[in-house]
Amino acid sequence: MAEHCTNDRQPTFNKPKVELHVHLDGAIRIETILDVAKRRGISLPVDTVPALKDICTVSKPATLTEFLGKFNEYMHVIAGDRKAIKRIAYEFVETKAKEGVAYVEVRYSPHFLANTGVEPLPWDQKEGDITPDEVVRLVNEGLSEGEKAFKIKARSILCCMRHMPNWSMDVVELCKKYRNDGVVAIDLAGDESMNCEAYPGHRKAYEEAVKCGIHRTVHAGEVGPPSVVEEAVDVLKAERIGHGYHTVKDPILYSRLLKDNMHFEVCPVSSKLTGACDPDFTKHPLIRFKEDKANFSLNTDDPLIFDSTLDTDYETVKKYMGFTEEDFKKLNINAAQASFLPEKEKKDLLNLLYEAYDMVCSTGL
Numbered sequence: 240m241a242e243h244c245t246n247d248r249q250p251t252f253n254k255p256k257v258e259l260h261v262h263l264d265g266a267i268r269i270e271t272i273l274d275v276a277k278r279r280g281i282s283l284p285v286d287t288v289p290a291l292k293d294i295c296t297v298s299k300p301a302t303l304t305e306f307l308g309k310f311n312e313y314m315h316v317i318a319g320d321r322k323a324i325k326r327i328a329y330e331f332v333e334t335k336a337k338e339g340v341a342y343v344e345v346r347y348s349p350h351f352l353a354n355t356g357v358e359p360l361p362w363d364q365k366e367g368d369i370t371p372d373e374v375v376r377l378v379n380e381g382l383s384e385g386e387k388a389f390k391i392k393a394r395s396i397l398c399c400m401r402h403m404p405n406w407s408m409d410v411v412e413l414c415k416k417y418r419n420d421g422v423v424a425i426d427l428a429g430d431e432s433m434n435c436e437a438y439p440g441h442r443k444a445y446e447e448a449v450k451c452g453i454h455r456t457v458h459a460g461e462v463g464p465p466s467v468v469e470e471a472v473d474v475l476k477a478e479r480i481g482h483g484y485h486t487v488k489d490p491i492l493y494s495r496l497l498k499d500n501m502h503f504e505v506c507p508v509s510s511k512l513t514g515a516c517d518p519d520f521t522k523h524p525l526i527r528f529k530e531d532k533a534n535f536s537l538n539t540d541d542p543l544i545f546d547s548t549l550d551t552d553y554e555t556v557k558k559y560m561g562f563t564e565e566d567f568k569k570l571n572i573n574a575a576q577a578s579f580l581p582e583k584e585k586k587d588l589l590n591l592l593y594e595a596y597d598m599v600c601s602t603g604l
C-alpha cells in the first residue's frame with residue numbers, strides 16, 4: 240500500500256469501544272507465531288512476517304474450507320505450549336487497548352489449545368500434559384495480567400465446536416468452574432450445517448448452562464439459513480447471536496427477534512471474506528439491521544486471518560453503509576448493554592461510555 244500510511248491516521252471512531260465477538264486463536268500476532276516456532280524448534284514453510292502473513296490471511300472472499308485451512312498453518316505452533324498460550328492472551332489485551340477498546344469478550348475453544356485430555360488431539364500434536372482446563376487457567380492469567388498492564392477490561396467466552404459434540408459438556412463444566420475468574424459465557428462455533436438435533440451433545444451442554452445461569456451466545460445465520468438461528472434461540476436459548484445475517488430471509492423470525500431486542504454480533508469484514516454475505520457492502524444485511532434499529536455490535540471475528548483491525552470494520556461501515564458518529568455511539572452502548580458482565584460492572588461500563596460520548600445526564604449531585 241504505497242499511497243498512504245494508515246498508521247498515522249485517526250481511527251474512524253476515536254472513542255472507547257466494546258467488542259463482543261473475536262476469537263483469541265484468530266487474533267494472534269504473526270510475529271508471535273514466528274517467535275514461538277523458533278523457540279520450540281518448529282519449522283514453518285517461511286520465516287518472515289510478510290511471508291507468513293501471506294500464508295495465514297485471506298484477502299478475497301474464500302470458501303469455508305479455505306478459511307478453516309488457515310488455522311492449520313499456525314495453531315500447532317501455539318497449542319500445547321504454556322508460555323505461548325498465556326502470551327497470546329496477554330498480547331491480545333494490549334492490541335485491543337491500542338484499538339481503543341474499553342471492554343472485550345474474547346472467545347476460544349480450550350480443546351484446540353490443549354494437548355491432552357482431548358479426543359482427537361488437534362493439529363497433529365503429540366500427546367503432552369496441557370489439558371483444556373489448564374488452557375483456561377493460562378488464558379485467564381494472560382488476560383488478567385493484560386488488564387492490569389493496559390487498563391482495559393477483558394472477559395472470555397468458551398467455545399463448543401459443532402463437529403465435536405463430545406467436547407461440549409467439558410466446555411460448560413469449565414464455564415461453571417471459572418465463572419468467577421473471567422469466563423462469562425458459552426458459545427457454539429463451526430460448521431452450521433451440523434444441527435443440534437443430529438448432535439445432541441451441544442443441546443445438553445446448553446441446557447446445563449441455562450440451569451446454572453451461564454450466559455449463552457451461538458454462531459448462527461452466518462453462512463447457514465434462518466433455521467439455524469431459530470434453533471439457537473428456541474433450543475439452545477441463546478441470548479445473543481453470532482453474525483445472524485441470514486435471519487432477514489425469514490421475515491417472521493426476523494421481526495420476532497427485533498421485537499425481543501436480540502443482539503446480533505455483526506462482523507462486517509469477516510462476513511465478506513468468509514463468503515457469508517455478498518461482497519458488495521452496499522447490499523449487506525447490516526444496512527437492514529440499521530434501518531430497522533436492530534440491536535447489534537461491530538466486531539473483528541478473526542483479525543489475524545482477515546489482516547484487519549477493529550478500525551477496518553468501522554471504516555468499512557462508514558464508507559459503504561453511511562454509519563455516523565452517532566450510530567457508532569449507539570451501537571457501542573447496545574454492545575455494553577448486551578455484554579455478559581454482571582449488572583454492576585455493566586453499569587460502570589455504560590457510565591464510562593456515556594461520559595466519553597458526552598451523553599452524561601445533568602444529574603451530577
Ligand SMILES: [Zn+2]
Pocket residue numbers: 260262428458481540
Ligand atoms: Zn466467530
